[in-house]
Amino acid sequence: MNVPFFPESASTGAAEVDAIFFVLLGLGLLFSLGIAALITVFVIRYRHGNENADRSNPINENRILETGWIVIPLLMGLGVFVWASFAYYRLEEPPPGEMHEVYATGKQWMWKFQHPNGVREINTLHVPLGRRVRMNMSSEDVIHSFYVPAFRIKQDVLPGRTTTVWFEATKTGRFRLFCAEFCGTEHSYMGGFVVVMDPAEYEAWLQTGDTAGRTTMPGTGVGEPVAPDDVRYRADPQDAGRTDVSPEPWLLQNADREAPAVDRGPVSMAAAGAALFERLRCVSCHRPDSTALYPAQGPSLYRLFGSRVQIGQDRFVLADEQYLRESIVYPYAKLVAGYPPIMPTFKGQLSEEELNQLVAYLKSLGAHSSAPARPVALDSVAAASPPPTR
């Protein structure tokens, strides 16, 4: 029988988490075994019946001892606290530089992913090896939590809000993905795999966008004969004899229920967002060609992402995914200073995926810190570009 003691470790952040874990384990063993040893020695030496033990001059108070066992554990604890906090910062805050962006939507009880070029998949997420991947996540219903133990990352996925998490995989293979926040009846089925591929293979997979790419991964269990253990791990015993289904019950069930596990979207996410931008008539107010004579009614959205937006006297907000999303759903929550509150709310009119596509489109209009994605000529006439301070 296979008895695992250590979880797989497959991301750049995993080693440091494990290091802190084992330092804590060492300290924990030191204290707990020390206490256990002292209790054992005292109980044996001073047991009733052993009247020869030296019990003279027992002490009931000792300030030096008390201070010692306050200060020493405190210093050890603070050391771990500082280290773990820095490690947490590195886990949570992505390093500067280009990220491979993936959008995720949690719903009862499946994970839906969409890659920037429009490829969608359910409960299986393909990512490239050695590249930083940033997940932009939201929920359609209740709170879920995106958890990949091999990467040592976990982030709650909330309704009405975008949360992000990033990782960089260091090993190819299949790694379990769980929902870690209880979300209802089939919570324990809401999971799947993160498949890490060589970048070249990943690019090829992105183009074909079908599961055939998975068979090219020897040694990872993908496309290989199903292991006996996996056969037992089936939700529906009726499927026990079938060979044409995935060994993962959630893939099976959810694939039957909604979309195929992998489905190549027609267009990239940004393009889909652009189409929405047109269809919803966003463009009529957020015109890029605003002039003094003919001013646009809404602020320009070019190079908005990543900038600091003024929302009141001395009040600024960072235009991240969460801000973009919030401004679509609740336009007046953080209204750009100087503009009238005339934008209609799109609350309840857009699915989480459509919101993600709009955000992807806005991000494709150039980040504040990077070169604009469109010719500058279009953008240069914008009247209300955000204050360029950061």
Added chain:
Amino acid sequence: MAIPAPPSRTRRPDLPDTVLPDSAARTRVHYLNDGRTLKSWLLTTDHKRIGLLYLVSITVFFAIGGVFATMMRMELLTPLGDLFTSDVYNRLFTMHGIVMVWFFLIPSIPTTLGNFLLPLMLGARDLAFPRLNLASWYVFMFGALFTLAAVVLGGVDTGWTFYTPYSSTFSTSRVFLVTLGIFIVGFSSIMTGLNFIVTVHTMRAPGLTWLRLPLFVWTTYATSLIMVLATPILALTLLMLVVERLFGVGIFDPALGGDPILFQHFFWFYSHPAVYIMVLPGMGVVSELVACFSRKRIFGYTWVVAATLGIAVFGFLVWGHHMFVSGQSIYAGMVFSLLSFLVAIPSAIKVFNWTATLHKGHIYLKTPMIYALGFIGLFTIGGLTGLFLASLAVDVHLHDTYFVVAHFHYIMVGGTMMAYLGGLHFWWPKITGRMYPEKMGVFSALTVFLGFNLTFFPQFILGYLGMPRRYHQYPAEFEVYHVLSTAGASILAVGYLLPFLYLLWSLRYGKPAPDNPWRATGLEWKTPSPPPKHNFDTPPVVVEEVYDYELDEHTDAV
């Protein structure tokens, strides 16, 4: 065992206490036989009888919660969800949590041992508000009625934490009935806490200064402060949850304009201090037991008192450590992490002081002492693993896994439950006038210790491997640890069943207890066993310091 078992029906000549003949114990008038009608029990204002009413009630709830736990462990024996449906399993762990937290752990030591002992330890005739005390039991039972009704009508499936918007909008189970029950039970907590606080302030015997109070009184006092200050927050939170659920007022559900994280802040602002409501009284019990069975004053008494109050205060400032991956600001996470490291220090002080008390003591390994030593070991592991969860980067991995499950069971079951059983054995002679069978006691204490570790230690490894909690079915690689855990749970069940049986047995067949079988200090031992209704024939006056044990004066059980 070094203590020679004295021949039955004879007493050692050096024991000053008189062992009453069986018939004498029955004829003497005491609180148990002073009124034998059902009415005399249900309308009693005697703190001792109310303590027993609570004892019976929470034992029933412990049994109910235990049955839920047993069913869960049976389901988890195999990776497939093959015994129950997911809906049933989700209800099982939810009801297990709710029943055990609000209907067993929180009331456990305060309302049974606390009710029985507090006036006795203070040298008082009763609590400050005897009728409020009786009312608190009725309120408790009234609230329990709603929760039991919800169980019968299909249960609730939100987890004991009721996270929104699942609980407020999506769940189709009996959320309203259950939260109503908990809401009502909260008032019982507040009444009890208020009663205890006033009693400790106003009803101490002459000479019983604050620094002569037994540590059990101190921890009960600190617990009462938390009960009075924290429970209203829970009541308000549940009220808001119900308002959103019934009337669609947007508070927590983002679809209605609310914020789901707000609920988590409210909930943990109560529920983290509630952890200390559960464990502080246990610490008090263990302090009494360690002092008595080491025949020594507790090492660093004043430091332990300060640590008790420190826990009560700092416990209010760490709620955010339940939310490190919820989307809360990472800087808020750092503050809560720091405070969580700090709150571990007072607990560590206590462990070190209990251990130091053993030094140069005269140690008797009686049943209560075995429970107390078990408490120290398990609480130490529970506390240290809490530091893993307080460490931010590590918590990201461990949050909402079985590591958390194991951690809080080490604190609440390994800690509080061990202390509760230890205290029940220790004061059983005083409460019932009967001795429990010592050998059975030792055997079942060791069984509990073994079964507990086998049940919950594998869950630490499961959590580190990444097994999420609240999973009805799970990947096959986790199976071996679940099998170990279920095996341990069956041993633990035996360990809990045995005391239930032999304590009941002892009510009729146990040897009559002397007034002070352990030769313990403390005013509660200066009354007959069982005490008369009015506790003390002459109001006691305290002249000696607390835990005034003489090393050469030995205990001996009859």
